[in-house]
Amino acid sequence: MSAQLFAVAAGTEDLLTALLHAHLDRIRAGRSLPPLARYCHDAATGTAGPHRLALAVESYADLEERLGEACAGETERIPAELATRRPRVVFVFAGQGAQWHGMGRELRDTEPVFREALDHCDALVREFAGFSAVEQLRLPAEQARLGELNILQPTVVSLQIALTALWRSWGVTPDAVVGHSMGEIAAAHTAGALTLREAMMIACRRSALLRRIAGKGALAATELSPAEAQAVAAASGGAISVAGENSPRSTVLAGDAASLAALVEDLDRRDVYCRVIKSTVASHSRYVDELREDLGTALESLDPAPTRVPMYSTVTAGPVPGTVLGAGYWMRNLREPVRFAAAVENLFAAGHEVFVEISTHPVLLSPVRQTLEHGERQGLLLPSGRRGEERRSVLSSLGTLYACGREPDWAALFPGGSATALTPYQAAVLDAVRLPRPVAAGAAA
Numbered sequence: 376m377s378a379q380l381f382a383v384a385a386g387t388e389d390l391l392t393a394l395l396h397a398h399l400d401r402i403r404a405g406r407s408l409p410p411l412a413r414y415c416h417d418a419a420t421g422t423a424g425p426h427r428l429a430l431a432v433e434s435y436a437d438l439e440e441r442l443g444e445a446c447a448g449e450t451e452r453i454p455a456e457l458a459t460r461r462p463r464v465v466f467v468f469a470g471q472g473a474q475w476h477g478m479g480r481e482l483r484d485t486e487p488v489f490r491e492a493l494d495h496c497d498a499l500v501r502e503f504a505g506f507s508a509v510e511q512l513r514l515p516a517e518q519a520r521l522g523e524l525n526i527l528q529p530t531v532v533s534l535q536i537a538l539t540a541l542w543r544s545w546g547v548t549p550d551a552v553v554g555h556s557m558g559e560i561a562a563a564h565t566a567g568a569l570t571l572r573e574a575m576m577i578a579c580r581r582s583a584l585l586r587r588i589a590g591k592g593a594l595a596a597t598e599l600s601p602a603e604a605q606a607v608a609a610a611s612g613g614a615i616s617v618a619g620e621n622s623p624r625s626t627v628l629a630g631d632a633a634s635l636a637a638l639v640e641d642l643d644r645r646d647v648y649c650r651v652i653k654s655t656v657a658s659h660s661r662y663v664d665e666l667r668e669d670l671g672t673a674l675e676s677l678d679p680a681p682t683r684v685p686m687y688s689t690v691t692a693g694p695v696p697g698t699v700l701g702a703g704y705w706m707r708n709l710r711e712p713v714r715f716a717a718a719v720e721n722l723f724a725a726g727h728e729v730f731v732e733i734s735t736h737p738v739l740l741s742p743v744r745q746t747l748e749h750g751e752r753q754g755l756l757l758p759s760g761r762r763g764e765e766r767r768s769v770l771s772s773l774g775t776l777y778a779c780g781r782e783p784d785w786a787a788l789f790p791g792g793s794a795t796a797l798t799p800y801q802a803a804v805l806d807a808v809r810l811p812r813p814v815a816a817g818a819a820a
Contacts, residue, residue, distance in 0.1 A: 378767035382419040382429035391426040399442040416789035425458040429774025431767045453778035461780035462728040466549035468558030469734035476516045478735035481765040492540035496533035503579035508533045528582035535561035538759050546784035551685040567683035568697030580673040584666045592657025595628045595635045598648040618659035619713035622745035629660030674702035692717035719746045729755045736762045
């Protein structure tokens with residue numbers, strides 16, 4: 376059964392607890408229960424208030440168990456104060472590393488908006504790169520070519536754009552965006568600076584050029600601080616450079632294979648994590664300099680527009696006007712270090728507290744958490760997907776956003792489920808806990 380979002384709200388915490396108990400009693404009784412999707416629709420659209428709880432569930436048995444935990448106080452609640460002030464949300468677009476075999480399949484099968492957006496991207500991938508991203512996602516692991524950068528990167532960007540379309544269809548839009556390396560392509564499109572055609576052109580043409588430097592250098596992920604990484608680079612005499620600063624204790628280094636292999640051995644002896652990243656190229660380093668002229672020519676037709684949503688650059692670490700995102704910027708994005716940690720710090724300083732990673736599996740939530748904890752700050756970190764449980768994970772994050780004051784488009788979430796009057800079941804539950812009936816119960820939020 377496809378996962379569903381059970382969500383309820385009330386004016387006080389006591390009323391919310393009473394409502395949860397009423398639902399639990401109803402489900403345990405088990406008489407005349409409608410299909411789970413209809414039950415969740417009625418629950419979500421039948422109540423309102425700042426005290427909220429939402430659960431992603433796949434069956435009545437699952438819902439009964441989760442409600443039992445909530446009634447026993449075993450479920451973490453989002454403070455109602457967050458729902459009242461509606462904290463700002465950042466969409467965080469990952470670079471490489473979130474991919475897994477089978478990604479995108481469940482959402483493409485269950486979510487028409489996701490499928491339509493992915494198919495639009497796929498048509499442009501076919502035009503610019505001569506292959507089908509959708510076909511690659513369907514192929515058995517041994518036949519797919521997602522290990523090749525020129526195949527992987529356009530496919531990942533397509534999935535990110537489809538995930539963003541899904542979020543928007545549910546009524547969730549970002550207050551700001553940020554992208555890690557390649558993730559800036561989908562971030563710039565989401566911000567309104569690039570058309571879909573321009574975003575897919577960058578993803579396809581730039582990844583094709585990257586094939587030319589395959590094997591000329593490598594990247595290594597480390598647990599060195601940015602200052603320690605800079606010291607290692609300075610001591611290498613130019614053989615190693617800092618390619619990215621992901622958090623106060625997570626950096627990426629670039630260099631030739633021999634130098635990085637020696638560094639791994641040295642750091643191993645010191646019990647410091649350092650591993651060469653497989654199946655990639657030495658982006659954000661001198662190895663990409665030879666691509667500068669050809670990349671400029673490949674992207675010379677770009678005509679970026681002003682952003683409609685603030686975009687925080689991981690090149691500059693601060694907000695950038697969309698009009699600067701021409702060909703030259705995408706060379707800087709490929710050549711200069713990824714200043715992800717600094718961008719996250721600046722986003723939080725500007726009042727953004729909720730970070731939603733746009734990827735098929737979370738890879739940036741840990742660096743975001745490390746960055747916030749380093750400054751003794753707290754934020755909400757949410758995935759848009761997890762390996763093997765795509766719909767359930769994204770619905771769970773939607774539920775958290777609901778608890779934070781976001782109002783989902785219930786009609787989009789439950790197609791065909793809108794009602795114009797209070798159902799008998801809704802009336803019974805509300806009466807049981809003496810909750811006021813909504814003026815337009817059952818209507819989409």
